[in-house]
Amino acid sequence: MTEQLWADAATLDEAAAATVRLTDQIIDGLLKTPPGLEARVYEAMRYSALAPGKRLRPLLVLASSRLFGVARRSALQVAAAVEMVHAYSLIHDDLPGMDNSDLRRGRPTCHKAFDEATAILAGDGLLTMAFEVLSHPDTHGDPAVRCELVAALAAAAGAPGMVGGQMIDLIAETMTLDIGAITRLQGMKTGALIAFACEAGAILAKAPPDLRLALRRYARDLGLAFQIADDLLDVEGSAAETGKPVGADAAAGKATFVSILGVARARAQAELLINQAVAYLDLFEQRAELLRQVARFVIDRRT
Numbered sequence: 286m287t288e289q290l291w292a293d294a295a296t297l298d299e300a301a302a303a304t305v306r307l308t309d310q311i312i313d314g315l316l317k318t319p320p321g322l323e324a325r326v327y328e329a330m331r332y333s334a335l336a337p338g339k340r341l342r343p344l345l346v347l348a349s350s351r352l353f354g355v356a357r358r359s360a361l362q363v364a365a366a367v368e369m370v371h372a373y374s375l376i377h378d379d380l381p382g383m384d385n386s387d388l389r390r391g392r393p394t395c396h397k398a399f400d401e402a403t404a405i406l407a408g409d410g411l412l413t414m415a416f417e418v419l420s421h422p423d424t425h426g427d428p429a430v431r432c433e434l435v436a437a438l439a440a441a442a443g444a445p446g447m448v449g450g451q452m453i454d455l456i457a458e459t460m461t462l463d464i465g466a467i468t469r470l471q472g473m474k475t476g477a478l479i480a481f482a483c484e485a486g487a488i489l490a491k492a493p494p495d496l497r498l499a500l501r502r503y504a505r506d507l508g509l510a511f512q513i514a515d516d517l518l519d520v521e522g523s524a525a526e527t528g529k530p531v532g533a534d535a536a537a538g539k540a541t542f543v544s545i546l547g548v549a550r551a552r553a554q555a556e557l558l559i560n561q562a563v564a565y566l567d568l569f570e571q572r573a574e575l576l577r578q579v580a581r582f583v584i585d586r587r588t
Contacts, residue, residue: 297578308343311365329407334372342482347494362424364413376408412421450474476508506562513555516543
């Protein structure tokens with residue numbers, strides 16, 4: 286990794302640009318298209334995993350790794366794995382049986398660019414490859430650390446995390462959820478993978494429990510603030526800004542943070558959550574400045 290990303294003086298823009306470039310280099314190397322008939326699923330996997338995007342979750346992996354001086358190769362392996370899981374979740378989330386979206390990251394969704402069956406397989410391929418990457422010795426020399434990473438990502442991506450959250454999200458189309466249920470839904474669907482990304486550096490470094498807990502608490506509030514910002518963009522943003530359809534939640538009749546709290550209270554709640562998240566980083570002093578900048582970006586973004 287370039288020294289610029291790891292330097293204490295690196296700005297968020299510099300770190301974000303380096304994260305996109307370096308994470309995509311790793312993914313590009315892992316997803317080489319073979320010459321056989323299975324090449325089509327690799328093409329669909331590449332289409333989604335290398336689509337234009339902020340690479341927020343890889344950035345969180347790299348920023349948390351920097352706190353502990355984790356080796357560049359290890360951090361990048363985990364960054365690539367978490368982005369593969371995120372890309373898989375977007376592919377499946379966009380399918381006709383889920384949100385039925387035609388646009389993602391400013392271009393046709395995977396099932397529109399290829400076909401529905403290929404999109405399902407591409408998502409499956411990305412999810413399983415993520416665990417292959419985490420289990421590889423390049424990720425860490427200690428097998429126990431690799432096992433912990435696999436277990437943590439499985440919990441974040443599976444029924445206790447994203448899968449369970451998506452199930453609740455589907456149910457939300459047929460029943461009204463209160464603010465507590467919505468908070469739990471988003472903590473699972475969105476927050477669980479963000480939490481894994483934030484704690485990944487601590488796992489790689491075998492960090493003590495108090496430092497891991499601080500990062501988990503930061504991630505919990507960051508994830509909820511991120512979702513509130515998404516809900517606000519769904520109401521106030523445009524497809525040109527977000528790269529995906531807006532107004533979908535309202536059209537589906539789903540309760541959201543914004544529909545329950547209103548725009549002003551939702552924005553105030555996001556601000557409160559970000560302030561709480563940043564406070565948990567005091568243990569790391571100035572070393573956590575990049576994570577503080579990420580927190581501010583999450584609620585100021587327009588995409």
